[in-house]
Amino acid sequence: MGTRSIKEVAQLARVSVGTVSNVLNRPEIVSPATRERVFEAIRELGFVRNEVARHLRVGRSRTVGLVVLDVSNPFFADVAQGAEAVADEHDTMMMLCNSAADPERERRHLDQLEQQRVLGVLITPVDAASPRLAQLSARGTPVVLVDSAAAGPQCSVAVDDRLGGRLAAAHLVERGHRRIAFVGGPLSIKQVADRHAGASAAVAAAVAGEGAELVDFEIASLGVAAGRAAGERLAALPESARPTAAFCANDLLALGFLQAMSLRGLRVPEDVAIVGYDDIDFAAAAAVPLSSVRQPRELLGRTAIELLLEEVSAGDEHRHRQVIFQPDLVVRESSKAVRRDA
Template sequence: MKPSVGIRDVAQHAGVSNATVSNVLNRPDVVAPATRQRVLAAIEELGFVRNESARQLRAGRSRVLAYVVLDAANPFFTDVARGVEDAARDAGLALFLCNSASDGNREREYLELLHEQRVEGILITPVDAESAQLLDRGTPVVLVDRGATDGTRCSVAVDDVLGGELAVTHLIENGHTRMAMVGGPLSIQQVRDRREGALRAVEAAGLPADALTFLETRGLQVGEGRNAGERLVGLPSSRRPTAAFCANDLLALGLLQSMTQQGLRVPDDLAVVGYDDIEFAAAAAVPLTSVRQPREQLGRTATRLLLGENEPGHEHRHVKFQPELVVRASTAVRRQP
C-alpha cells in the first residue's frame, strides 16, 4: 500500500536520470518535449506524488502561510481569513488555518509546529500579551487585530479604543446613564481597549465613572453572553443597567437570547451594542447595532505586510484602521419618560 514511489523510480521507468525528472517538475521548458512526455507518462503510471518534505529541505521554501485564529467559530475571524486567503493565493501560497480557541497552550503548540515546518509566514491574533514571546524564531510574523507595542514586527489593527468610544457615546446620546460593558477576559487586549474607549466616552460626557459597570466574562462566545444576561437580569431593577455594550457580537447575540428568554425586551428594557458587525448581527432577533471593522481588508493588508517581510529594506509597520458604528434596532431611541 505504501511502496513510496520516488523520483528515482520515475526516472528509471522513463529511462532518464532523476535530475531530468526534477526538471520536468520544476522547469518544464528546459527539457525536450519528447522526454517530458515520457517522464509525465511515467509519473502518471506510477502514481508518483512529490515529497514536499524533501523538496522543502533542499529548496528551503515552503509555499504555505498559516493563520492562527483566536476562535474559528467566530465569523469575524473567518471573514478576516477570507481576506488573508485571497491575498495569499495572489502570491501563489496556500493557507492553513489553525484554531487556538483562546487557549494559550494550543497556541503555543501550533506556533512551535509552524516554526518547525518553516512556513513562509505566520499571521496570528494572539491569545494574550505573553504570546508575543513565542514569536521570535526566524519565521516572519504579523499580528492581526492587535497593535504591536514594540517595533519588532508588523501589525494590523483597528482602533478599538475609538470603537468603544463610538459605541458608548451612541448609548449616551440615546439617553442612557446606567450602562454595562460585557466582555472578558481582560487578558485580551481588544477587550481592554474597547473598555478604555467606553470609559473615555463616559468621561467625555461628564457622567460619573460608575455610570458604566464592567461585567467580566470568561470568554467571547455566545454562551458567555447568555450567562452575562442571566447575571444582568438577576440585578434589582433599580440597579440594573438600561444598556449594554458587548465586546463582540457573539456576546451580544447571547445576551439578546437570554433577554428574550427571560421576558425582557430589547431595546426597551435593555439596549444592546455589539462589536464586529458580523453577518449574523443584522439577522438577529433584534437587529444588532454594532461596531464594524474592515474584516477582509484587515486580512489582506496583514498578508501583504507579511509577504513584504523578507524584502531587503523592510521596516516594520503598524497599520491601524478606523471602525464605524452601524446603528440598528437594538439601540432604537428610548421613549422619553
C-alpha cells in the first residue's frame, strides 16, 4: 500500500510533524525555505492527506448525506444536482442515498450517516414525522427536510403541494372534466397526500358547476410501471364510468399512464386528459407532451443545502426556517382539449 503518513513526510523533509501539518493548513506561517522542502517531500512520496484522521481530530466532517425516495426519478436527480453545486463551492462532498421509499432502507442509511458523523443530512423522508429524524437532529446531526415541510423544529424546503394539486385539478375542471382520476400512492407519503388533498379541494369547490368528482386510483409505488398499471385499470372501465381525465402524482406515473392509454387505443387528450407533476424534462418530450405542475427542482436542492450549511456554521443562534416555494402549472397537449360535458 503506497499510503504514506505525515510522519514520513516530516522525516524526509527533516522537520517535525507539526511543521508538515502547518504547511498543509497554514502555509503562510512557515518559512518559504521549509515550506518548499516539505512540498518537495510530499511530491516525492506521493503523500495524500488522510481526511479520516483529520476529521477525527477536528471533529467535523466535510460530507453531507442526501437521502431521496427514488434516485432514478429525474426530479430527484435535479434536486441532487442543485445541492451538489452548492456543496461543491464549499468543498463538501455529498453522499447520495436511495431509500426507495422503504422505511427500513431509510433507517439503515440514516444509521450509517450518523455513524460517519456527517456534517448533516438532507432528506426527503418516507415519513416526515418519523422519530428517527427527531432523534438524529437531537443528537447533533442537523437535518433539513427536502420537498417536505417540517413538522417539528427543523429546517425544511418544500413546495406547496396542496396548491399544486389544486392547480392541476382546477385546470381539468375548467376544461370541462367532471370525473377526474387521481393516480398516486401510497398516501402515507406526504407529497402524495397533499397533492391529493389539493385536488380534492379544487374538485369540491367546483361543485358550483355541480357534481364533479375525484376518483382515486391508489397505487403502491411511484414509477412508470405503476402508472401503466393504473392506466390499464382505468381503460378497462366501461366508458360511462370512466374518468375523462387523470391527475398523476408525478410525471413518471403520468408517462406510464400515457403509455397505457395509447396501448389501449384511447386518445389523449380527447378521450382522457392527463396532468402530471414535477415537469421533468421528459414530460415535454412525451408521446403527447404532458401538462405538468412545475417545481423549482435545482432551487429546492440549493436552498436545502444552504440552510444546512447555515445551521452548521451558525451553531446556537441558528433559527430553523421553513421555506416554501410555489409550483405552477404548465399546460401542454395532454390536457388541451375542452370537454363539452359527458
